[in-house]
Amino acid sequence: MTAALMLWRALPVLILAALWETAARTGLVSEHALPALSSIFAALGGLSAGDLYYHTARSVGRGLIAIVAAIPFGVAAGILIAWYLPVRVLLNPLLQCLYPMPKVALIPLTIIWLGIGDVSKITLIFVGALVPIVMAAFNGARGVDRTLLWTARSLGASEVRLLWEVVLPAALPEILNGIRTAIALAFILIVAGELVIANDGIGHMINMWGEAGHYPGMFAGVIVISAVGFAADRAWVALSAWLTAWRQ
């Protein structure tokens, strides 16, 4: 990508930043409601790099553990639900209940059950991430072209092999999309969990500065976690494209 093209793509963001800066500087909006971008970046620069790195790492670490755990469980559950009627009968009602439930509503419950430490936070993210992955794997597995399944069977594939060698790769594009949704959801749940109660993490920082009235710092936290979320999403999209390069 040429520099000119990158500039062109970034243009809307730059315009927004300029508007933001002028609005705050000219006093069009109060400094409390919307601190000037420059003061947010100043606050960002004022944070010790070690602190920032530590809190970001804590937040990302929680999300990462939860997602990495949710992927194999979610994919296996989705495919088995699609494939075996007894599994569907058993798990589908659970999934139907979990799907529309706002996972943040579970925060008090996870705290009561699992305490205020990492376990309750990771569990919450895990549950939230699981649902879109199961759904995607289920839909992907159901949509497999029957002649692909028949071909594999007639070439001598056993049922287990069929799931591994045909259903999984055929469902892969859909599964990768489901994981992308799960990642976005994980970021929501990371911050929500940390906002409620935590000793560290970006959500915790945002909370502290907000309560202390240090708004540029608060916004700095928002910007950091958004940037990390953006980077994670781009990275996942790139990985997905690489994994499904056979599509064109």
Place this chain on the structure above:
Amino acid sequence: MSAPATAVPGAGAAAPGTGISISRVGYEYRPPRGRPVLALENISLDIKDREFVALLGPSGCGKSTLLYLIGGFMPLQQGSISVNGRIVTAPGPDRGIVFQSFALFPWKTVIQNILYGLEKRGLPREECRRRAQHYIDLVHLRGFEDSYPSQLSGGMKQRVAIARTLATEPGTLLMDEPFGALDSQTRTIMQDELLSIWRRSPMTVIFVTHDVREAVLLADRVAVMTARPGRIKALVDTRFSGAADSAEVVRSREYADAVDHLWTLVREEAVAAGAGGRP
């Protein structure tokens, strides 16, 4: 309304335990929504070991359905099918199939698609590679070993599907319009390849086609099906004495006559299918 068959009496009788025996097979599709569709009705057909039978019939008459049932992909509802003395209940590597829609694994390259079936056979790696390459060459796809199906034309995909099935050297070959996506030159080449493979190997072939000339050229016998629900309308013997190469066959009088005769039979059914007001 079974028209008089031109077949020699008893020509279809298979020795017990060999060939394909289809007896009073019916099949009705029952979609979860919408009306059931009777696709096949009372189909009986005996195919001898190593015989090459072509299946002709108007679109939607149930040709693919019949192949799926012989392949064991769908449970039989009525009648019975046995292949080499074994009742068909499930798919198996003894029956290779080339699907009308190619059914290539899109995440596998050309050579990986072909290797898939070979590796299931438990052949040594080197032997698998050698055979896969042999069949890639046979369908004129050398140089495309590492292409993905999405990078191939329709005709090329079709040839990969043919190579994948031939490579496992099944005793029974079920082909669903396998040359439908090919241009006429490639088609002629592939017809000759298929015939020479078939002559060299002990293989029973059921070959679905829309092309009357192709059916007559390739097959020992041609089964004409009626418009839906599909039944066997006629069985026509198309094995010409002493014909060695296909260029010679197509110039013969017998060939022209058989094509004419079959054309008439097929046209009647195509008209019936059109007038039937299919959904």
